[in-house]
Amino acid sequence: MEVATPLEGLFASYGTSTAYDEMFTDQMHARAPYRTLFERIQNLSVAELTQRQQAADLSFLHRGITFTVYGHDEGTEKIFPYDIVPRILSRAEWDRIERGLAQRIVALNLFLRDVYHEERILNDGVVPRRLVYSCKHYRREMQGVRVPHDNYVSIAGIDLVRLPDGAFAVLEDNLRVPSGVSYMLNNRQVMRNIFPRLFQHYHIRTVDDYPKELLTTLQELASPQHPGPMVVLLTPGVYNSAYFEHTFLARQMGIPLVEGRDLLVHNNKVYMRTTAGLRRVDVIYRRIDDDYLDPIPFRSDSALGVPGLFNAYRDGNVILANAIGTGIADDKALYAYVPAIIKYYLDETPILQNVPTYLLEKDAERSHVLANLDKLVVKAVDESGGYGMLIGPHSTAAQRKEFRQRIEANPRGYIAQPTLSLSCAPCFIGEKIVPRHVDLRPYVLYGKDVRIVPGGLTRVALTKGSLVVNSSQGGGSKDTWVLDD
Amino acid sequence: MLSRVADSLYWMSRYLERAEHTARLLNVHLHGLLDQKADYVTERWERVFQSLYVDMPLDPGAKPQVMINTLVHALMFDPSFHGSILESISRARQNAREVREHISSEMWEQLNRLFLVMQQMKEHDIRNGNAYGFFQQVKDGAHLFQGVTDATNSHDQGWYFIQLGRYFERVLATVRLLEAHFEGQRRIEGVVLGNTPYMEWVDLLKSCTAFEAYCRTYSANIDPASATSFLLLHPEFPHSVRFGIGAIRRALDSLTDEIPLLRGSEALRVAGRLQATLQYDSISEIMQQNVQQYLRDISIRCTAIHEAMHNTCIAYPVEHALPS
Structure with a gap:
């Protein structure tokens, strides 16, 4: 067996473990996609990298790309920690991920349609009936409700992890209101400013058209007889931790950002209050959980929602993305059945494995x-x-x-x-490049077709040895490049 | 534009105008206190509070200097005190924060900076007696915000709501100030209120940034009719009531393009009528009648315009506003 070459300079303290390393082979050679990046970083001094890190942090602060920290005084806004070493995926790796995600979202949509209508999969005993009915997010109210195009999940943020053998596996499906896509987009913007020359060298597929793809997806949900549907983004408001993302996406799509109090239901139709009178709303990209959408059928103490919204929805007068009740498929016990669900509806083997x-x-x-x-x-x-x-x-x-x-x-x-050994990627922490555990959340859109912008949010567990990547628990993020060649 | 957004822009602007007005008023008032006998301090404070539409928190046993410190502190910083300067700025910022997507970054940054500076100054500088520096910061901050708004924000629908907020607040404040002035004169009739009547009028004009402009028009000779006329009926002075009502009517007019419901609405009717009244009434007639009644009438009509506008654009009944 070849002996691993020890790394030098910034990488001197880069050790490997049993986890898959995104950048290095077992022999500590840079993998093909990372070769140029590795050379470039080796030629930089600590001071240069630090200066770029500071430029990136400042850029996030100035753009106001912050999230609200709960439990502190009003106005406590923090930036999401950002690591400047990008994570790189080859075209082949991405192609497999893309096919696997598309397969998964199609199957899960068929499953949701079935569970809220004929219940074939339950009658056939493939998924236990009791398991579905006992899901916290199962909505009996949705039984028999016709959802346009049978499209339940239009936006998903599916969490992937890479196992020691280098294969990607799905950890969570996140089919309700996944967040973080604004970080994916802004990470790329910031990266272009701090490493412009790397962009010239690499052929990196763009993620910048995500807002456009999202808008197209939302428009496709509206009835085809209805050109130019009014699409709005419904936010819980300024105190929500993801409020920045809501304003960002609304602005990038050019659609109104509304709160529950801006909407009202009259004769089972949804309107928004504008200065020039009421304006009919056709599609709502809602960033509010099921529980808070409508105080009449759901939580009556919710002041965020719109009374009567559910009835208007059930009548087919307004479209919600995602539909109500998609959270069943987020139940971690139900997750175990997803391979069986894919097999049942598509008669295919899952392209991406489950944990x-x-x-x-x-x-x-x-x-x-x-x-x-x-x-x-x-x-x-x-x-x-x-x-x-x-x-x-x-x-x-x-x-x-x-x-x-x-x-x-x-x-x-x-x-x-x-206990999964998540893959490690190089991060610039404390004036050194060190390995840290990462996951990957690509964003899957599903209107008429499945659309996945090549990339996603790579989340990093910034603490040494930690496996928890969530932003609420000390995680950070880095830009994710999918190469075109 | 969403009604909520229009409403937030309107109140952002109104609260900031209120903060600036209170700062200016307090500044003039504290200067005035330095020059006068201690006899009528309470009465003069009462007048200040009256003209701000709030009750004076009064501790009759307090020594004058303690009382002054308490009152100044209340008007500057007390968050529970309706209309304190810091509270007004904080509310303006809160409204701006909810519509950040509809205002320029420069506007947001200016307002945010003003708020942060004010918070830092809280306690610290005032105890050192630097109240005037504080007032100056508020006035400069508000003026800068107006300039930034005019220069960086599209003069679109939202901008007109910002204008409406500013001028409603300003008109009501000026009218109320005049009312309190005449009320004070009536109550202690024949008594010179601590200072010469001449200085009372100077302070009144200064409270509306009008003293220099007045002097250019009438010279430094101040008589009640001319001063009242200047603050009420002057066509070009931006703090006069007539100027403010004109601005409100023009803003409403401009909004009719995008808000057809405003066309021929109650808001425009009352505003147009009030504008005509102020344009054609003569000061001698006004002074012969009951001036305070005249001023109250203007307040009522202003409030009516605000309410009519609110009912047309912001909180309308559903049946009236369904799309055809």
Whole structure:
């Protein structure tokens, strides 16, 4: 076996682990897509890289690309930490991801259509009926409701991780209101300013047309007899942590940014209040969760929503993207059935694999999990953002005891997965280039066709050894390049 | 344009105008206090509060200097105090924040900067007696914002709502100031209110940035009729009531292109009529009648214009506004 060549300079402290490394082979050679980047960085001094990092940070601050931190005084806005070393995917790698995502979103849409209508997949026993009905985000109100074009999920942000063998696997589907796409777009803008020469060398596929593709997708949802539909973006308002993204997307698409109080329902039709009178609204890209959309059928204490919206929706007078009730497919126990769902509706093998998942309602799997809590990751089925998790190898005996009790009390509420070794990518931290764990969230659009802009949001666990990439828990992000050749 | 956005632009502008007006008024008032006998301090403070539409938080036992500090602090910083300068600026900023996509970055940055500077100055500088520096910052900040707005924002629908906010606030403030002035004179009839009547009129004019402009028109000889006429009926002075109403009517007129419902609306009718009244009434007639009644009448009609506009563009009943 060839001996690994030790790296020098900025990379001197770059060590490898069992995880797949995005930049280096086991012999510590730069992989083909990274070769030019590697050389370029080696020729830069710490001072030059630091100066570029500062330029990037300042650029985010000045553009007001911030998120609101909860639990602090009003006006606490922070920038999302940004790493200046891009993550690079070859064309072949991307092609596979793209086909896999398209397959997945088509199958999940067929599944949602079926579950809210004929329930064939439940009758055939492929997915347990009880599992679906007990999903936190299952909406009985949607039973039999006709959704235009049977398009339930038009926007998804599917989280991928790369396993030690280099293959991508799906970690979460995020079919409700995925966020972060504005970071993908702004990361690219900032990157162009700080590394213009690298862009000249690499042929990087653009992501800048995402807002245009999103608008086209939303317009395609409207009835074809209705040219020039009025599309709006519904935001919870200025205090929402993703408010910047809402304003950014609305501006980039050139559509009104509305709040619940701007909309009203009259005769089962949705209007927005403009100075020149009421204006009919046809398509709502909503960035509000199901629970808060309409206080009449859902949470009555919600002041964010629009009373009567659900009835107008059920009557087919307005289109919501995404549809109501798509969150069933986000349930982590249901996630385990997605390969079976793909097989059932498309008669295809999944192109992107799932992460092995133990369902704790099954006795054998539960006893295996309870015996191995220190090696596995346990997740609550309806939590996201890195909350409600037990990471076995990093846990204390007390935490394991607590999760054991929780699992035994409510086996439906939890799943377990092996502790994944997410792939590592080089990051510039503390004047050195060091490996950190990353994931990848591409954004999938589905109107008449599936559209996926080549790239996505690469999230980074900035703390050494950490596997948690969520922005609420100390994660950062970096630009993601998909090469054209 | 969304009604909510128009409303926020309107109030952003109104609150900022209010902050500037309060700063100017306090500045003149504190200067005036330095030159006079202590006898009528309370009465003069009452007049200031009256002209700002708020009740004076009064502690009858307090020593004059303590009372002054309390009142100045209330009008500058007290967040619970309706119309304090900091509160007004904070509300203007809050409104701007909700419509950041509809104003230029320069406008947002200017307003945000003003807010941050004011917050820093809170407590610190005033205790050192630097109230005048504070007032100057507020006035400069507000003027800069207006200049930036005119220079960087499209003069579109939103801009007209910004104009409406500014001039409604200004007209109501000037009218109210005049009212309080005449009310003060009536209440302590025959008594010279701590200072010479001449200085009272000078302060009144200064409170509306009108003293220099007045002198250019009438010389430094001030008589009640001329001063009242200048503040009420002058066609070109930007703080006169007539000028303000003219600006409001023009803004409403310009909006009819995009808001057909405004055409022939109650708002335009009342505004046009009030403008004509101010254009053709003579000061001698006004002074012979009950001046305070005349001023109250203008306030009522201004409020009517605001409400009519609000009911047409912002909070209209659903049935009236359905698309045809």
